[in-house]
Amino acid sequence: xxxxxxxxxxxxxxxxxxxxxxxxxxxxxxxxxxxxxxxxxxxxxxxxxxxxxxxxxxxxxxxxxxxxxxxxxxxxxxxxxxxxxxxxxxxxxxxxxxxxxxxxxxxxxxxxxxxxxxxxxxxxxxxxxxxxxxxxxxxxxxxxxxxxxxxxxxxxxxxxxxxxxxxxxxxxxxxxxxxxxxxxxxxxxxxxxxxxxxxxxxxxxxxxxxxxxxxxxxxxxxxxxxxxxxxxxxxxxxxxxxxxxxxxxxxxxxxxxxxxxxxxxxxxxxxxxxxxxxxxxxxxxxxxxxxxxxxxxxxxxxxxxxxxxxxxxx
Amino acid sequence: xxxxxxxxxxxxxxxxxxxxxxxxxxxxxxxxxxxxxxxxxxxxxxxxxxxxxxxxxxxxxxxxxxxxxxxxxxxxxxxxxxxxxxxxxxxxxxxxxxxxxxxxxxxxxxxxxxxxxxxxxxxxxxxxxxxxxxxxxxxxxxxxxxxxxxxxxxxxxxxxxxxxxxxxxxxxxxxxxxxxxxxxxxxxxxxxxxxxxxxxxxxxxxxxxxxxxxxxxxxxxxxxxxxxxxxxxxxxxxxxxxxxxxxxxxxxxxxxxx
Numbered sequence: 041x042x043x044x045x046x047x048x049x050x051x052x053x054x055x056x057x058x059x060x061x062x063x064x065x066x067x068x069x070x071x072x073x074x075x076x077x078x079x080x081x082x083x084x085x086x087x088x089x090x091x092x093x094x095x096x097x098x099x100x101x102x103x104x105x106x107x108x109x110x111x112x113x114x115x116x117x118x119x120x121x122x123x124x125x126x127x128x129x130x131x132x133x134x135x136x137x138x139x140x141x142x143x144x145x146x147x148x149x150x151x152x153x154x155x156x157x158x159x160x161x162x163x164x165x166x167x168x169x170x171x172x173x174x175x176x177x178x179x180x181x182x183x184x185x186x187x188x189x190x191x192x193x194x195x196x197x198x199x200x201x202x203x204x205x206x207x208x209x210x211x212x213x214x215x216x217x218x219x220x221x222x223x224x225x226x227x228x229x230x231x232x233x234x235x236x237x238x239x240x241x242x243x244x245x246x247x248x249x250x251x252x253x254x255x256x257x258x259x260x261x262x263x264x265x266x267x268x269x270x271x272x273x274x275x276x277x278x279x280x281x282x283x284x285x286x287x288x289x290x291x292x293x294x295x296x297x298x299x300x301x302x303x304x305x306x307x308x309x310x311x312x313x314x315x316x317x318x319x320x321x322x323x324x325x326x327x328x329x330x331x332x333x334x335x336x337x338x339x340x341x342x343x344x345x346x347x348x349x350x351x352x353x354x
Numbered sequence: 355x356x357x358x359x360x361x362x363x364x365x366x367x368x369x370x371x372x373x374x375x376x377x378x379x380x381x382x383x384x385x386x387x388x389x390x391x392x393x394x395x396x397x398x399x400x401x402x403x404x405x406x407x408x409x410x411x412x413x414x415x416x417x418x419x420x421x422x423x424x425x426x427x428x429x430x431x432x433x434x435x436x437x438x439x440x441x442x443x444x445x446x447x448x449x450x451x452x453x454x455x456x457x458x459x460x461x462x463x464x465x466x467x468x469x470x471x472x473x474x475x476x477x478x479x480x481x482x483x484x485x486x487x488x489x490x491x492x493x494x495x496x497x498x499x500x501x502x503x504x505x506x507x508x509x510x511x512x513x514x515x516x517x518x519x520x521x522x523x524x525x526x527x528x529x530x531x532x533x534x535x536x537x538x539x540x541x542x543x544x545x546x547x548x549x550x551x552x553x554x555x556x557x558x559x560x561x562x563x564x565x566x567x568x569x570x571x572x573x574x575x576x577x578x579x580x581x582x583x584x585x586x587x588x589x590x591x592x593x594x595x596x597x598x599x600x601x602x603x604x605x606x607x608x609x610x611x612x
Contacts, residue, residue, distance in 0.1 A: 050516070101514075101522055103496075128516045131474075131482045132498040138452075138483075139490035144571035145451070147481040157575060164575050170380065170478050171367040177575040185572075215495035217525040219511075224519030236610055260610065272537040278519075285519055293610045300368075314608045316600060323370065323579075327586060332603055335590040344597040349611070 041161050043070045044119035046110065048129050049078035050100055051221060056196065057125050058084055063195040064123060067152055068163070074203070075113045077106055087201025091116075093208040101129070104214030107136045112208055114141065119184055120161060126188035134188050144180035148303075150193040153177050172303050172325040191284070192307050228279040229263055231287045236262025236295075237312075239282055240270050241305075243298020243319060247275040249339055253297050256342050259350040265289065267305050283308035298338040301326030318342065357413040359400040359435065359471040360458055360488070361393040363426040364478045378574045379447050380478075389426040392473025394541040396534040399503050400471045401434035401542075406505075412436050414467075418457055420444045424557065431552035432544030438555065443562035449570065451479075455487030456568040461560070462492060467529065469510070474499050474533040485533035495526040498533040 045061035047054065054076070065072045074084065075091040077098050083090070091113040098105050110133075114122060122137060124130030126148040138145040151166035157179040164177045165187065231237055238257035240250055257264045266276035268283055282289055284304040294312035298319065299305060306329055309315065317330035318338045327333040334341060365371075365385040374381040389397075397415065404413040415430040417423045418441040427438045441457055443449075449457075462470065470492075472485035482498075489496030501521065502513025514522040515535050544552070587603070589596055604611040 051520075101524065126482075128499055128514060128522075132486065132514075135451075135483045135486035136490055136496075138571075139487050142452075142571070145481075145483055146572060147451075147483060153575075167480075168580075169480055169577075170365075170371050173367075173579075174371050174380070174577060175580050176378075176577050179573050179575045180571070181569075181573060182571050215526060215530075216497060219523040219525060221516075222513070222521040222523060262610075268536065281519075284517055285515055293604065293608050314604075316604070321368070322588065322590075325580070327588070328580065330586050331607070332600065333586055333588045334596055334600060335588060336593055336596055340593045341596060344593045345600060348597045348601050 041068065041070045042117060042119045043068065043072050043121045043123050044113060044117050045072055045074045046122065046124045046130065046133070047074055047076035047078065047084060048125060048127065049076060049082065049095055050129070052079070052082070054078055054082040054084055057127065057191060059196040059198050060125065060189065060191070060194050061123055062086065062199055063197040064189050066197055067194060068121070070121070073113070073117045073119065075110055077109065083203055085198045085200050086203050087199055088203060089206060090203035091206045091208050093210060098210055099218055101218045102214045102216060103133050103136055104216065105210045105212065106133055107140060108210045109208050110137050111140055114184065116206075122184055122186045124186070124188045126190050130188045134186050138186040141184065141186070142182070143184050143186050144182045145186040145188070146178045146180060147188050148190045149187050150190045168303060172301060173323060190303065192310065225278055227287065228277070231263055231265055231280070231282060231289045234263040234289065234291050236260045236293045237265045237282065237289050237291045238262050238295040238297065239265030239267065239299060240276060240297050241267045241299030242269045242273075243300065244338055245298070247273070250275055252339065252343055256295065256346045256349070259346045260293070260295075262291070262293070267299055267302070296326055296330065297342055299326050300324045301329065355407055355411040355469070356465065356467045357400050357404060357411060357469050357471070358416060358462060358467045359393070359396050359413065359430065360416050360485070361397060361426055361430055362390040362473070362476045363387050363417060363419055363423040364390045364476055367477050373577045377576055379577050387422055387425065389429055390473050390476050392475060392477070392534060392536060395536060395538040396471040396473050397430045397433050397435065398539045398541040399534060402539065403469070403505055404434060404436070414439060416441065416458065416461065418443050418454060418562065419446045427557060428552055429544060431555045432549045433542055434548070436555065438557040440557050440559045441562050441565060442559050446562070448574070450572045451481045451483035452487060452571045453566060453568050455484045455491055457562060457565045458484070458488045459491035460565040460567070462488070469505070469528055470494065470531040472531065472533050474535050485531060489531035492529070492531075495530040496532070497524050497526055499535045500532050501535050501538050503532065503538065
């Protein structure tokens with residue numbers, strides 16, 4: 041069984057998430073080859089075959105060209121699985137490769153379900169659905185099959201060694217013209233260094249309820265964080281956003297108020313030492329990662345907690 | 355200029371889900387339905403472009419599913435779409451993304467659409483495949499996860515959302531397809547007069563059998579709740595007592611309260 045792993049490279053750098061692909065292949069017990077549109081000065085610590093194309097000529101985001109490069113490597117390697125990260129690069133490119141090969145694609149894989157599925161190597165793949173509340177086991181009906189793996193679902197694995205390079209080149213322009221990057225907005229609040237973060241989710245109900253949560257953050261001596269929907273709704277400024285597209289936090293205490301636990305949010309908080317979640321839904325996915333899940337109306341519970349905490353810290 | 359926006363109707367994601375009799379998707383009993391949130395942004399962006407272009411443009415909304423999806427279609431019409439195609443399919447939920455994309459592509463292929471909008475993914479299935487697969491099947495230029503959109507003389511300038519708050523700016527020429535991310539715009543609420551006007555807009559009903567010719571490339575083997583990881587404490591009861599318990603736990607387990 042062989043996997044072709046599609047590494048990631050952005051703004052002139054190899055991305056560390058590339059090593060999660062090796063962690064996945066290792067759990068599969070599969071042989072590997074890797075493809076990277078990157079640079080010879082930024083090679084992964086990987087001892088296998090690396091199909092390398094130059095990002096200065098093929099672009100960092102040029103899906104039509106990258107698709108051609110991958111199809112070229114697929115023809116040479118004949119892999120059983122072509123594996124991407126489920127990222128802005130991977131979820132954009134994977135369906136194009138799958139369509140060209142008319143191959144099954146399974147998106148945002150969180151686990152491997154071995155055996156008994158009666159096609160290829162018989163693997164099924166576990167994926168989240170319904171806002172991460174439920175799971176599906178999905179079986180590809182084709183070989184090769186295309187997979188995108190969820191960020192953080194598989195361990196980082198640095199194999200070490202120097203890759204054997206197979207250089208690839210691609211001609212033409214592709215249908216898209218990449219203009220450039222826009223840097224992230226300046227952070228007014230550096231949540232990454234905060235020891236305590238108290239975050240609001242849509243479960244608080246309305247913007248008027250934000251001050252009550254901010255009061256708990258203040259009483260604890262922490263910073264206010266927020267989920268993406270709350271920021272999109274304009275309840276809290278973007279500089280407070282926690283998650284994949286906001287800031288990653290690693291506090292001693294994280295308090296999640298009315299946050300159901302979308303995977304993009306969970307990815308940003310999993311380095312927290314201790315997580316307390318308040319949610320009226322006992323089955324909310326935040327419960328999977330929380331050390332304490334308080335099943336209560338967040339707008340009743342938080343003021344009660346603030347009242348108990350305030351005299352302690354003042 | 356011809357515009358198409360593809361929408362899905364999904365359950366309220368606050369619902370409790372349980373497997374259906376076949377054990378491959380959720381049981382639809384007692385679920386409340388709404389337009390997929392990502393698609394609301396797609397509809398809003400399409401309507402804004404339709405308004406900017408005026409009567410030289412026409413916006414069609416498409417949805418696949420049983421009769422209940424007409425409610426989502428009507429909302430898109432009330433937001434400003436001109437007409438609709440309802441691909442009647444009671445078994446849409448068991449089709450894979452490739453089949454769904456092939457149905458849309460079969461509908462769109464001889465209609466001369468210049469620009470297609472979709473959500474970047476559905477809230478219930480979350481595969482993030484259908485939009486891109488439609489573009490590939492139609493040979494359209496395509497970009498995904500957009501949080502910024504401009505259109506000028508056959509060229510779309512889109513801002514893609516990347517990890518860590520960075521954005522990538524791309525240009526693509528029509529015919530093109532874009533998949534829309536949350537935060538792209540502020541989706542409007544349909545007004546009562548527009549809801550009334552929408553009742554007169556045409557909804558063409560097409561049987562899925564007339565458009566589907568592809569077999570599924572992937573199959574759902576089971577639908578189930580996640581395995582409980584355990585370890586976490588679940589507290590329930592009176593709010594005052596809960597607050598005392600949490601304070602005690604924080605004093606015991608963390609260094610932040612003493």
